[in-house]
Amino acid sequence: MMKLDQLIEKKYIFHIGNHQKITDITNNTRKVKKGSLFIAIKGTKVDGHNFLEEAIRKGAVAVVLTDREKALNLKEKYPFLNIILTQNSRKIQAQIANKFYGDPSKGLKIIGVTGTNGKTTVTNLLLQYLETAGKNVGIIGTIHYKYKEKIFASGRTTPDSIEWFYLLNEMKNRSAEYIVAEVSSHAIDQYRVYGTRFEGGIFTNLTQDHLDYHGTMEEYFKTKDRFFQYIQETNPTGIIATNTDDPYGEKIYRKYRDYLNIISYGTKKADFIISDFEVDMTGVSFTYKYGNIKRRVRSKLKGEFNIYNIAAAFSYLISAGFDIDFLHHATEKLYPIRGRFETIENEFLVVNDYAHTPDAIEKILKSLNQIKKNRVIIVFGAGGDRDKGKRPLMGKIAEQLADVIILTSDNPRSEDPVKIINDIKSGMEMKKEIYEIIDREEAIKKAIEIAQKDDIVLIAGKGHETYQIIGDKTYYFDDLDVAKKYLKGRNLNI
Incomplete structure (x- = not known):
C-alpha cells in the first residue's frame, strides 16, 4: 500500500479526491479491487478509456487517463476520485509500477537481449552460464518467466510494465542476483521496461519482422536503438555486446564505442572473432579469438546460427568480468532450448x-x-x-x-x-x-x-x-x- 503522492509527481494530478492510499495498480478491469489505481491504456484493439466507469464501480480510487474531456466529466461525476492526466499513459504506468514495487532493479544485475532472432536462445544461454557460475538467476522471455523452479507465467516476450516490475520484485525477494530478459521492439516502444536500471544489453541482429507495427526497417532499428540509448543515459558503466556481422549491429558499435563498455562479436573485424565453423548432428565447433587468446570449442547446440548465439552470451560475459577459461568449459556443457533446433x-x-x-x-x-x-x-x-x-x-x-x-x-x-x-x-x-x-x-x-x-x-x-x-x-x-x-x-x- 502506498500513498498517491508517493507514486506520481504532483504535476500529473488533475484532481485530488478522497482515499489516497493505493492498494494495487492495474490496467485490467478484471483485476480492479477496492483501493486500486486503474490506468487507461489505449491499445491497438481495446481502449481502456472505455472501461473507466467500470473500474470506478469496482472500487478504483484513482485513475490515469489521457483524455482531458473525460477527466473533466469524471471530476464532476466522481468528486471523491483521484484523477491523473497525462499525455503518455504507458510511460506513466512504468513510473508508477516501478515506485509501487520499490524500484526493484536496484541491487539486481539485469541483462537485456534485443534483436529480431536469437533473443530466446541467448537469454537461456546466459542463464546456463550464470547458473554454472553459481549465480541466482531469473529469466523473463518468450518461453516463460521463471526463477529457479518457480514459473510465474508464460506469455509475451516482454510483459507490460506492471507485470515487469512485479516480476523483478518477486525474483529479487527470492534472492535473485541476475535477471536475463528478452526486450522486444514493442516493449521498447511501449515503455514496458522504462525506469529499469540495466547492467547492459546484447544486440543479436535485425531482419524483417514486425513491419506491420514499425512501418519500415529504419523505424524498427530506431526503436531497438532506443534501448541502448537508454542504457547510455541511465548507466554510464553499462555493457553492450553487438553482432558486427549485422549492418545494424555495426551501427550500434560505432555509435556507442566511445561511451559504454562495448564488445563486438562476429567473423570479420571484431573484438571476439569466431571462425572455422564445423556443424554436424552432434553439435557445432568453432574457433574464437579474443585478444591474444585463440582456442577451439565445441557445443552440443546444433546449427551454425547457434555459434552466433553462443558468441553473444560469451562475449558479453567476458566484458562483465567472467573468466574466459570458465566460459570455455561452460560452453561445452550448454544444452539445447525447447523449440529451437x-x-x-x-x-x-x-x-x-x-x-x-x-x-x-x-x-x-x-x-x-x-x-x-x-x-x-x-x-x-x-x-x-x-x-x-x-x-x-x-x-x-x-x-x-x-x-x-x-x-x-x-x-x-x-x-x-x-x-x-x-x-x-x-x-x-x-x-x-x-x-x-x-x-x-x-x-x-x-x-x-x-x-x-x-x-x-x-x-x-x-x-x-x-x-x-x-x-x-x-x-x-x-x-x-x-x-x-x-x-x-x-x-x-x-
Missing part, C-alpha cells in the same frame, strides 16, 4: 524450430543443408494479423533451400489461412514439390508420411508454443506432440 532422430530426422521470419527460415534451412544426406522437407506457414511483407520472402527462401514444401497454417488469428498461404506463394516459382494443407496437424502428418530414409523434416514457426490461435480462440497444439503421434503410427522410435 529440437530433434527426434529415426531413420529420418524431425526438427522442431521456432523460425518464423525470413532470416530465421534461411538460417535453419542452411544449417540443415550442411548436414542432410537426402531431402529437406519443410512444413510452415505465417502468423495472421502480422507483418504481411515477410510472407513472400519466406516462400522464396523455402523454395530455394528445401526440396519439398508443405504450406500450412501457423496462428492465422483473424485472417483467412488460404489468403496467408497465397501471400507466401506469391514469392515462389512453384517449381518444386509443393503441398498446400491448411490444417496444421494434417500437414505434419503428410510430412511424416512422405519422409524417406535420411530425409530431414523441418516443422517451423511455432517451436515451444503449445497452442494455435484460429479466429479469436486458442486451441492446444504442440508440433512435437503431433509429430510423435504420426511417427508412432509408422512404428518409428520416438
Whole structure:
C-alpha cells in the first residue's frame, strides 16, 4: 500500500479526491479491487478509456487517463476520485509500477537481449552460464518467466510494465542476483521496461519482422536503438555486446564505442572473432579469438546460427568480468532450448524450430543443408494479423533451400489461412514439390508420411508454443506432440 503522492509527481494530478492510499495498480478491469489505481491504456484493439466507469464501480480510487474531456466529466461525476492526466499513459504506468514495487532493479544485475532472432536462445544461454557460475538467476522471455523452479507465467516476450516490475520484485525477494530478459521492439516502444536500471544489453541482429507495427526497417532499428540509448543515459558503466556481422549491429558499435563498455562479436573485424565453423548432428565447433587468446570449442547446440548465439552470451560475459577459461568449459556443457533446433532422430530426422521470419527460415534451412544426406522437407506457414511483407520472402527462401514444401497454417488469428498461404506463394516459382494443407496437424502428418530414409523434416514457426490461435480462440497444439503421434503410427522410435 502506498500513498498517491508517493507514486506520481504532483504535476500529473488533475484532481485530488478522497482515499489516497493505493492498494494495487492495474490496467485490467478484471483485476480492479477496492483501493486500486486503474490506468487507461489505449491499445491497438481495446481502449481502456472505455472501461473507466467500470473500474470506478469496482472500487478504483484513482485513475490515469489521457483524455482531458473525460477527466473533466469524471471530476464532476466522481468528486471523491483521484484523477491523473497525462499525455503518455504507458510511460506513466512504468513510473508508477516501478515506485509501487520499490524500484526493484536496484541491487539486481539485469541483462537485456534485443534483436529480431536469437533473443530466446541467448537469454537461456546466459542463464546456463550464470547458473554454472553459481549465480541466482531469473529469466523473463518468450518461453516463460521463471526463477529457479518457480514459473510465474508464460506469455509475451516482454510483459507490460506492471507485470515487469512485479516480476523483478518477486525474483529479487527470492534472492535473485541476475535477471536475463528478452526486450522486444514493442516493449521498447511501449515503455514496458522504462525506469529499469540495466547492467547492459546484447544486440543479436535485425531482419524483417514486425513491419506491420514499425512501418519500415529504419523505424524498427530506431526503436531497438532506443534501448541502448537508454542504457547510455541511465548507466554510464553499462555493457553492450553487438553482432558486427549485422549492418545494424555495426551501427550500434560505432555509435556507442566511445561511451559504454562495448564488445563486438562476429567473423570479420571484431573484438571476439569466431571462425572455422564445423556443424554436424552432434553439435557445432568453432574457433574464437579474443585478444591474444585463440582456442577451439565445441557445443552440443546444433546449427551454425547457434555459434552466433553462443558468441553473444560469451562475449558479453567476458566484458562483465567472467573468466574466459570458465566460459570455455561452460560452453561445452550448454544444452539445447525447447523449440529451437529440437530433434527426434529415426531413420529420418524431425526438427522442431521456432523460425518464423525470413532470416530465421534461411538460417535453419542452411544449417540443415550442411548436414542432410537426402531431402529437406519443410512444413510452415505465417502468423495472421502480422507483418504481411515477410510472407513472400519466406516462400522464396523455402523454395530455394528445401526440396519439398508443405504450406500450412501457423496462428492465422483473424485472417483467412488460404489468403496467408497465397501471400507466401506469391514469392515462389512453384517449381518444386509443393503441398498446400491448411490444417496444421494434417500437414505434419503428410510430412511424416512422405519422409524417406535420411530425409530431414523441418516443422517451423511455432517451436515451444503449445497452442494455435484460429479466429479469436486458442486451441492446444504442440508440433512435437503431433509429430510423435504420426511417427508412432509408422512404428518409428520416438
